[in-house]
Amino acid sequence: MSVPLYQVPEQQPSVWQPTSVEEAMHLKHKWGDKAVLISGGTWLRTRWENGVSPLPQHLISLAHIQALSGLAMDAGGQIHIGPSLRLADLMDSELMQMKCALLVKACAEIAAPSVRNLASIGGNVVTRTGDLITALLVMDAQVVCSNGTAEYTLPLAKWLDVPAQAISEVMTGIKVPNIDIEDAERTFEFYLKVGRREAFTPSVVTVAGRLSLAPDQTIQSLALAAGGGSAVPARFVDLETAAIGRPLSKDLLQSLHTGVSEGFQAVPDDYAGVAYRKQTAANLIVSECYKVWRKGGGANAPKS
Amino acid sequence: MINTTYVLKCAINGKAVAIPVPASKRMSDILRDDLLLTGTKVSCEIGRCGACMVLLDGKPVNSCLLMAYQAAGREVTTIEGISAGEDLHPVQQAMLEEGGLQCGYCTAGMVVTLTALWEINPAPTRAEAEQALCGNICRCTGYEGIFRAVERCGLSIKREG
Ligand SMILES: Cc1cc2nc3c(=O)[nH]c(=O)nc-3n(C[C@H](O)[C@H](O)[C@H](O)COP(=O)(O)OP(=O)(O)OC[C@H]3O[C@@H](n4cnc5c(N)ncnc54)[C@H](O)[C@@H]3O)c2cc1C
Ligand code: FES
Ligand code: FES
Numbered sequence: 449m450s451v452p453l454y455q456v457p458e459q460q461p462s463v464w465q466p467t468s469v470e471e472a473m474h475l476k477h478k479w480g481d482k483a484v485l486i487s488g489g490t491w492l493r494t495r496w497e498n499g500v501s502p503l504p505q506h507l508i509s510l511a512h513i514q515a516l517s518g519l520a521m522d523a524g525g526q527i528h529i530g531p532s533l534r535l536a537d538l539m540d541s542e543l544m545q546m547k548c549a550l551l552v553k554a555c556a557e558i559a560a561p562s563v564r565n566l567a568s569i570g571g572n573v574v575t576r577t578g579d580l581i582t583a584l585l586v587m588d589a590q591v592v593c594s595n596g597t598a599e600y601t602l603p604l605a606k607w608l609d610v611p612a613q614a615i616s617e618v619m620t621g622i623k624v625p626n627i628d629i630e631d632a633e634r635t636f637e638f639y640l641k642v643g644r645r646e647a648f649t650p651s652v653v654t655v656a657g658r659l660s661l662a663p664d665q666t667i668q669s670l671a672l673a674a675g676g677g678s679a680v681p682a683r684f685v686d687l688e689t690a691a692i693g694r695p696l697s698k699d700l701l702q703s704l705h706t707g708v709s710e711g712f713q714a715v716p717d718d719y720a721g722v723a724y725r726k727q728t729a730a731n732l733i734v735s736e737c738y739k740v741w742r743k744g745g746g747a748n749a750p751k752s
Numbered sequence: 753m754i755n756t757t758y759v760l761k762c763a764i765n766g767k768a769v770a771i772p773v774p775a776s777k778r779m780s781d782i783l784r785d786d787l788l789l790t791g792t793k794v795s796c797e798i799g800r801c802g803a804c805m806v807l808l809d810g811k812p813v814n815s816c817l818l819m820a821y822q823a824a825g826r827e828v829t830t831i832e833g834i835s836a837g838e839d840l841h842p843v844q845q846a847m848l849e850e851g852g853l854q855c856g857y858c859t860a861g862m863v864v865t866l867t868a869l870w871e872i873n874p875a876p877t878r879a880e881a882e883q884a885l886c887g888n889i890c891r892c893t894g895y896e897g898i899f900r901a902v903e904r905c906g907l908s909i910k911r912e913g
Contacts, residue, residue: 460774463758463821490799490817497798507776509821536811560887562812562865563799566822 463507469515469618472508473596476616479506485618486510487532487568490559491575516570516620519543525626531570531619536561538569548624550637550656554583557641570619573604576612581681582656583639584622586671592621608680631668635660636743638736642676642728644719651676652720653728657736661744666695674708674729678715684708696741698750704737705730760820764789765833771820779815779823780804783830791831791860802888805861806830812868814887831860834867842874843867846901854892862888862898866905875906 464483466472476483483506486492495501510516516532519541527547529538535555538544544552558564558572558579572578573591581604589604595617604622627635637658643651653676662668670688675681687707694700714725741749758775761768764787773782780797783789783806792815793803799814806815807829815830834841843866846852853859862885869876869884876884881902890898 461776463775463819465821488817489819489822493817494798511822559799560802561884562802562805562814562887563817565808565811565813566817 461503461505461507463509465509465512467512467514469513469594469620470596472510472513472618473594473616475506475508477596479508482506483508485616487571488534488566489571490563490567491571491578510570510618516618521547527624527626529569529622529624531573531622532568533570535564535567535569535572539564547627548587550583550587550639550658551580551624553639554580554641554656557639569622573622574619576608576680577650577675577678579641579651579654579675581608582654582673582675584624585673585681585683586637586656586658587624588671590623590625591619592623593617594620605683608682631660634662634668634744636740638739640732640736642732650678653677653714653725653732654681655729655732655736657733659737659740661696661740664695665744666693667691672704672708672733674712674733676714676725676729677717677720679713679725682711682713684711687711696737696744696749701734701737701741705734708733758820760824762823762825763827765829766827773820775819775821777820779806779818779820779828782820783815783828789830789832793857793860795857800887800889801858802861802865802885803858805864805888807864807868810868810871812865812887829864831864834863841867841870842905843870843901846904847898850897850900850904852893852897852901858888858890858892862890866902869902870905876902878903 464475466475472485476485482504484492484504486507487510496503510532517530518528519530519533520528521543522528535558539552539555555564569580572580584604590601591604591607592599592601599620639656641651641654643649653674655674658671660668670691672684672688673681684707687704691700708730709726712726712729714722716722759770759772761770771782771786773786780792780794783792792806794816795801795803797816799817804815805812808823809827835844843863847859847863865885865888873880878899881899
């Protein structure tokens with residue numbers, strides 16, 4: 449038998465349904481910590497049920513703010529994703545399948561279809577630990593946020609660097625830059641999630657990468673990211689920079705392994721420690737780079 | 753603002769309803785406690801087991817995650833709304849014929865999920881069926897009876913093709 453979180457109807461939160469970002473922020477400023485912004489509510493509800501955070505007095509639903517649910521490509525090929533878009537809708541979108549295949553792959557590995565019919569991309573990113581973040585990081589995504597009066601745009605990686613603030617902002621957009629189509633044949637992407645089960649539990653480790661090779665087989669561009677569990681996903685900028693211009697080789701893979709193990713800021717929990725997570729992230733990234741080495745025509749790539 | 757005086761207006765199993773409930777009340781509680789539609793089961797309460805599955809505008813969602821205000825103006829279909837009167841839905845018929853249940857606790861949720869799949873893909877491959885059912889946990893059957901039922905639902909279509 450299900451037991452409601454609060455027995456008395458009067459103790460249930462009030463729900464506000466603003467139709468603009470300004471209105472949502474006005475309500476948030478008015479109620480402060482007593483209110484939370486809510487999109488699909490799938491992450492928040494899990495926290496309330498588990499007692500990780502209390503059921504707030506006010507829920508400010510973002511569902512009726514139309515400006516938060518667009519999906520379009522601009523003249524420069526940049527994709528604009530509304531944060532309120534459901535993961536299932538993103539997966540179904542032809543535009544996303546064509547232009548953001550890595551993100552579609554990442555969506556498909558979150559929870560089950562029924563949760564993806566409710567959960568939004570913005571909710572995933574704003575949690576700062578969502579599994580979509582690693583994919584978005586290697587896609588060089590930017591986020592747009594508003595405090596109700598002014599809007600700013602930041603690279604997602606920079607936005608994640610700033611600790612979560614108590615004061616609130618609405619994420620109003622996620623932008624993904626155009627990928628150079630000419631490079632498509634020499635560009636390789638991967639997204640891997642390792643969990644205790646295939647779905648439903650926070651991942652132990654999530655990694656994503658994008659690697660493009662120059663005609664002479666050297667690395668032209670490289671983006672690598674790791675996250676999982678309570679870790680805030682991050683890129684390996686120094687490692688990436690050091691690898692550019694070099695050919696894929698055993699030496700390079702070894703230095704990537706060491707670099708990822710050392711650089712990944714893993715967070716332990718009852719199920720997996722830091723050492724395990726670091727090694728898993730390094731193994732996954734290196735094995736994917738090795739596959740690229742072989743696929744990319746690396747004549748000297750060893751068979752194993 | 754909408755509060756405890758909120759009246760949820762939506763369609764449940766094809767009938768328009770107007771129920772006074774707190775706007776944040778969970779749909780699983782509304783169905784079972786307010787509307788006595790107890791075919792929808794509740795187990796984990798956090799979107800993991802699929803026992804509470806309903807269709808929202810034809811798509812499966814976990815009713816333990818769905819709040820009243822999120823269903824406003826929309827169409828909710830529960831296990832009670834899957835069959836057409838006395839006639840069982842092909843998915844229900846196949847579950848019976850293939851013994852796709854033991855204790856039956858997961859069955860309502862399984863049937864709801866499979867009905868949504870059947871609507872768009874009546875003859876899914878095993879992989880498609882596994883993907884669709886990955887949010888429905890069964891502790892009893894070992895899934896083979898359930899997958900046999902999925903296959904049986906699609907037999908006529910496969911034969912025609
Ligand atoms: C069974 C289950 C399995 C799950 N599995 C996974 C998984 O495998 N991987 C994973 O990453 N997550 C998982 N989740 C967590 C969660 O469902 C997803 O991360 C989801 O995308 C969150 O979206 P939401 O719209 O439901 O967020 P909400 O719960 O509505 O919000 C999440 C947070 O974001 C804030 N927020 C939402 N939108 C905005 C916005 N536009 N601007 C500012 N703040 C905003 C909210 O205030 C809240 O703090 C799972 C959840 C469940 C219930
Ligand atoms: S009770 Fe809703 S998914 Fe388990
Ligand atoms: S038949 Fe018992 S849980 Fe599935």
